[in-house]
Amino acid sequence: MSSQPNARRQVYLDHSATTPVRPEVLAAMLPYFAGKFGNASSVHSWGYEAREAINDAREKVASLIEAAPNEILFTSGGTESDNLAIRGVARARKSKGNHLITSQIEHHAVLHTFEALQKEGFDVTFVPCDKYGLIDPDGVRKAIRKDTILISVMHGQNEVGTIEPVKEIGAIAREHGVLFHTDAVQSVGKVPINVNDMNIDLLTLSSHKIYGPKGVGALYVKRGVRLTPQLTGGAHERRMRAGTENVPGIVGFGEACRLAKAELPEESRRLTKLRDKLIEGILRQIPDVILNGHPVLRLPHNVNVSIKYLEGESILLNLDRMGVAASSGSACTSGSLEPSHVLLAMGLTHETAHGSLRFALGMSNTEEDIDYVLEVLPPIVEKLRAMSPIGPGSGL
Amino acid sequence: MYNDKVMDHFFNPRNVGEVENPDGVGQVGNPICGDMMRITLKIKDNRIEDIKFRTFGCGAAIATSSMVTELVKGLTLEEALEVSNKHVAEALGGLPPQKLHCSNLAADAVRAAIKDYYEKQGIGTDIEIDEDHHHDRGHEEEENIAHNE
Ligand SMILES: Cc1ncc(COP(=O)(O)O)c(C=O)c1O
Ligand code: FES
Numbered sequence: 454m455s456s457q458p459n460a461r462r463q464v465y466l467d468h469s470a471t472t473p474v475r476p477e478v479l480a481a482m483l484p485y486f487a488g489k490f491g492n493a494s495s496v497h498s499w500g501y502e503a504r505e506a507i508n509d510a511r512e513k514v515a516s517l518i519e520a521a522p523n524e525i526l527f528t529s530g531g532t533e534s535d536n537l538a539i540r541g542v543a544r545a546r547k548s549k550g551n552h553l554i555t556s557q558i559e560h561h562a563v564l565h566t567f568e569a570l571q572k573e574g575f576d577v578t579f580v581p582c583d584k585y586g587l588i589d590p591d592g593v594r595k596a597i598r599k600d601t602i603l604i605s606v607m608h609g610q611n612e613v614g615t616i617e618p619v620k621e622i623g624a625i626a627r628e629h630g631v632l633f634h635t636d637a638v639q640s641v642g643k644v645p646i647n648v649n650d651m652n653i654d655l656l657t658l659s660s661h662k663i664y665g666p667k668g669v670g671a672l673y674v675k676r677g678v679r680l681t682p683q684l685t686g687g688a689h690e691r692r693m694r695a696g697t698e699n700v701p702g703i704v705g706f707g708e709a710c711r712l713a714k715a716e717l718p719e720e721s722r723r724l725t726k727l728r729d730k731l732i733e734g735i736l737r738q739i740p741d742v743i744l745n746g747h748p749v750l751r752l753p754h755n756v757n758v759s760i761k762y763l764e765g766e767s768i769l770l771n772l773d774r775m776g777v778a779a780s781s782g783s784a785c786t787s788g789s790l791e792p793s794h795v796l797l798a799m800g801l802t803h804e805t806a807h808g809s810l811r812f813a814l815g816m817s818n819t820e821e822d823i824d825y826v827l828e829v830l831p832p833i834v835e836k837l838r839a840m841s842p843i844g845p846g847s848g849l
Numbered sequence: 850m851y852n853d854k855v856m857d858h859f860f861n862p863r864n865v866g867e868v869e870n871p872d873g874v875g876q877v878g879n880p881i882c883g884d885m886m887r888i889t890l891k892i893k894d895n896r897i898e899d900i901k902f903r904t905f906g907c908g909a910a911i912a913t914s915s916m917v918t919e920l921v922k923g924l925t926l927e928e929a930l931e932v933s934n935k936h937v938a939e940a941l942g943g944l945p946p947q948k949l950h951c952s953n954l955a956a957d958a959v960r961a962a963i964k965d966y967y968e969k970q971g972i973g974t975d976i977e978i979d980e981d982h983h984h985d986r987g988h989e990e991e992e993n994i995a996h997n998e
Contacts, residue, residue: 764884766907770859784882785907788947792883803883807905840865840911842876842887842903 460776464822467778468662468754468815469611469639474705475664475816481708482666485701493698494687503700510707514671517710518637518656519647526672526690527703531638531659534672535562537694538634538655541680542603543570546632550600552576554631556588556617557798559607563636564794567605580606585747586615586799594625601631608656609640612782612795612811613746614755616644623652632678638662638670642713643721643753654678660702664816665709669702724753724814727823731756731812734827739834741844745796745809756812757782759801762844763808763837771833777826782809804843854942855912862911864918866901873969875961877978879954884910888918888958892966895925902958909948910955913937917955926963930976932956 457463474482485506491499493507511522528534543553555567557579571577578596582588588606597604604626608619619635626633634655637646642663648656656673660666674680674693686695728751736742741761760768765781772779780786782793784807792806801809812826838844851859871889878885884906891899900922904914917937921929934952938944944952957978967974 762905764906764910767859767911770856770908774860783907785884785910785951790882790947790950807883840862840903841905842885843905 457774457776459774462776462822462825464777464825465817466812466814466822466826467780469811469813470780471661471667472664472815473817474666475709475712477712478665478705478708482701482705485704489700491700493700494689503698506700506704507698510703510710513707513711513714514658515673517641517646517714518658518673519649520673521676523691524648524673524676526674526693527698527706528670528672528694529668529699530661530670531560531636531657532562532670534657534659534670535560535636536566537672537680537683538657538674539563539566539603539605540570540683541693542632542634542655542678543575544681545679546602550598550602552578552598552601554578554580554593554596554601554604556580556582556606558582558586558588558610558795559605560611560636560638563605563607576600582615582798584800585750586610586613586745586795587747587750588617588622590618590621590625593622597625597629597631601629603632603634605634605636607639608635608637608646609643609752609755610746610795611639612793613757613799614639614752615747616640616750616752619653620651623654626654627652639752639755642710642717643724645717648673648675660706660709663709663713665706666702669699669706671706720816721753724818727814727818727820728753728756730820731814731823731826732758734823735830738827738831743805745799745801754814756814758810759796759805760808760810760834761805762841763834765807765809767837768808768810768833771837772829775829775833777829780811780813782811783807850945851908851912852942855909855944858912858915858941859908862902862915864901864915864922866903868899868901871962873962873964873966875958875963875965877954877957877961879906879910879950881950882907884951884954886910886914886954886958888962890962890966892926895927897921897924897926897929900959900962902955904954906954907948907951909944909951912941913944913952913955914958916941917959921959926966929959930963932959 491503493503511525515522515525567577580592623633632654636657638659641658654675659670684695743759745757765783766785782796784792796806868889868891872892873890876887887903900918902914934956937952964976
């Protein structure tokens with residue numbers, strides 16, 4: 454990080470992108486690379502050892518969402534779990550109907566999967582959200598048709614942090630005999646989840662957002678729900694997902710889930726306090742800033758603001774130089790040169806979406822980190838605004 | 850992502866602001882990602898005596914704005930009109946492919962400011978601010994680097 458000459462601290466605030474593997478998790482994984490290297494399908498002690506480790510991890514993952522261990526399928530991550538849930542259900546229930554429902558603010562892993570199914574001939578309704586990024590359960594109810602087979606609405610929105618009313622949507626789905634999937638990648642470990650209470654049939658989890666390794670995740674599939682496998686091969690994962698299991702990854706994910714569950718109430722309270730301190734500080738110290746996402750129904754670790762008259766990438770580069778990592782929904786950072794579909798769905802103008810900044814807090818962050826951000830951000834904004842041809846700061 | 854020269858112009862932009870009582874003003878918007886640049890000129894004896902910019906945009910947009918002001922300062926208007934987007938990108942030692950369009954903003958804004966000057970002077974001009982060339986540098990191959998998390 455040689456490009457941070459002025460940084461007095463390293464403050465990582467991009468935990469929604471990914472998190473470090475925590476030491477306890479790494480320690481749990483290490484024996485499974487070389488020493489305990491067996492294939493869980495093998496009929497000998499090496500295989501048995503691997504199978505036991507996977508079973509143990511399965512219990513820990515299940516426990517975090519109050520599911521039964523045999524309702525958990527291990528996958529290669531959140532993206533694969535979303536694909537398996539959506540394609541798997543669409544294909545398994547094709548004879549029952551051709552209509553699918555999702556929202557406009559899903560992660561691309563969900564959105565692009567539905568778009569692909571649309572091209573294959575499925576009818577898909579993308580329900581809108583309100584200005585806080587909230588999906589109205591009644592809007593979902595109104596979208597249901599006789600031939601609807603699946604509803605997928607995420608739990609915690611990854612960009613703006615809004616927590617969606619999945620319990621209500623799940624109840625509506627159940628009432629109509631429609632399966633309900635939710636992508637809980639961002640909310641797992643941050644807010645309590647009980648798949649039974651919340652009327653969830655399928656739920657996506659990812660390890661690397663909760664201090665586990667990358668490239669591993671899980672799909673909760675409620676007992677009795679049928680899926681068409683998307684990876685065919687051996688008899689792994691109850692024949693739902695072929696492929697020799699990533700044993701060290703699964704073990705690490707399990708340990709990460711165990712720790713997340715143990716620490717959830719306390720950590721969630723701590724993060725919420727830091728979150729609100731950062732939000733209040735930014736709104737107080739910088740003029741012409743708006744908070745994106747819901748003020749209360751919000752993930753404990755998400756801060757998303759739009760700094761008007763500025764473009765996100767230019768702020769991120771300045772923040773990085775001061776040692777602060779964040780992200781933006783600006784068109785200039787998207788790669789596609791379109792601003793975030795989530796911010797646009799919430800009704801932000803292109804210009805306001807341009808100035809969006811997301812700070813995603815995590816385990817390592819302290820009050821001092823927040824103080825530091827509140828110290829370095831305002832001068833950056835002031836400097837860039839003086840350079841902008843729009844807004845009051847421009848003097849034009 | 851950016852080279853040192855781009856970063857230098859981004860962090861230490863040259864010629865930021867507005868010249869007083871400008872002889873020419875050019876303001877262009879970037880049709881690709883919605884950014885904006887404003888150039889103000891002071892012209893003396895057919896030369897760009899002073900130039901300042903203001904930009905609402907990404908790191909590359911700010912760096913190219915800064916670079917174009919350095920490139921055209923002191924040039925005759927005819928010479929300045931010859932400075933192309935490509936020159937600006939080259940002078941910066943290259944830009945990432947998905948950021949090449951940002952340099953269009955800079956050269957266009959200078960042309961627009963010169964055009965404004967000619968018009969104010971009642972001098973006929975055939976300068977066109979070509980909107981089409983914005984689309985000649987594709988980002989299609991870059992789309993898969995989209996920010997997914
Ligand atoms: C809401 C959401 N869904 C899915 C994913 C994809 O998960 P993974 O990176 O494990 O494929 C992410 C993060 O990238 C996410 O934030
Ligand atoms: S100005 Fe938007 S990508 Fe450069």
